[in-house]
Amino acid sequence: MxxxxxxxxxxxxxxxxxxxxxxxxxxxxxxxxxxxxxMIRFWQxxxxxxxxxxLKSYALKSVKNECLNRLKHHDVKLGFADLQLHRSELYxxxxxxxxxxxxxxxxxxxxxxKMVIHLKDVEEYDVSEISTMLEMEENAVxxxxxxxxxxxxxxxxxxxxxxxxxxSG
Numbered sequence: 001m002x003x004x005x006x007x008x009x010x011x012x013x014x015x016x017x018x019x020x021x022x023x024x025x026x027x028x029x030x031x032x033x034x035x036x037x038x039m040i041r042f043w044q045x046x047x048x049x050x051x052x053x054x055l056k057s058y059a060l061k062s063v064k065n066e067c068l069n070r071l072k073h074h075d076v077k078l079g080f081a082d083l084q085l086h087r088s089e090l091y092x093x094x095x096x097x098x099x100x101x102x103x104x105x106x107x108x109x110x111x112x113x114k115m116v117i118h119l120k121d122v123e124e125y126d127v128s129e130i131s132t133m134l135e136m137e138e139n140a141v142x143x144x145x146x147x148x149x150x151x152x153x154x155x156x157x158x159x160x161x162x163x164x165x166x167x168s169g
Contacts, residue, residue: 001046024067113148
């Protein structure tokens with residue numbers, strides 16, 4: 001694979017990889033590190049990449065795996081108590097900012113649901129594409145998406161009823 005081919009087939013995925021990584025690690029710097037490290041690895045394996053069918057799918061699977069590895073390593077370093085405190089700080093948002101609340105609700109979802117809702121509702125992939133990327137049955141993708149949306153909707157309803165009580169009370 002030439003440098004030009006790499007640039008036109010792999011490097012063009014970097015923005016999408018970054019957005020996907022940021023959903024996991026919730027830090028711009030860490031997401032950039034993930035993408036940079038993967039781009040270096042991809043370049044080192046550039047001859048092997050040509051044999052992969054869907055490079056986008058491979059790239060996003062690599063992002064998912066790298067982020068999960070980093071989170072696992074980070075969780076071990078923080079320790080359980082510190083981790084809970086760290087996550088609760090990340091999720092405490094300004095009550096008046098619904099968008100940040102929604103992002104917070106999505107970030108609290110289990111990993112599969114978080115990945116599925118991001119790929120479907122943010123990146124706008126089809127269920128079949130998500131199924132391939134995450135190596136899940138299409139039905140499992142649909143179920144995880146339904147559960148994720150239901151949970152976020154419930155949390156928004158709770159937030160709205162809480163704010164309504166605060167305003168009228």
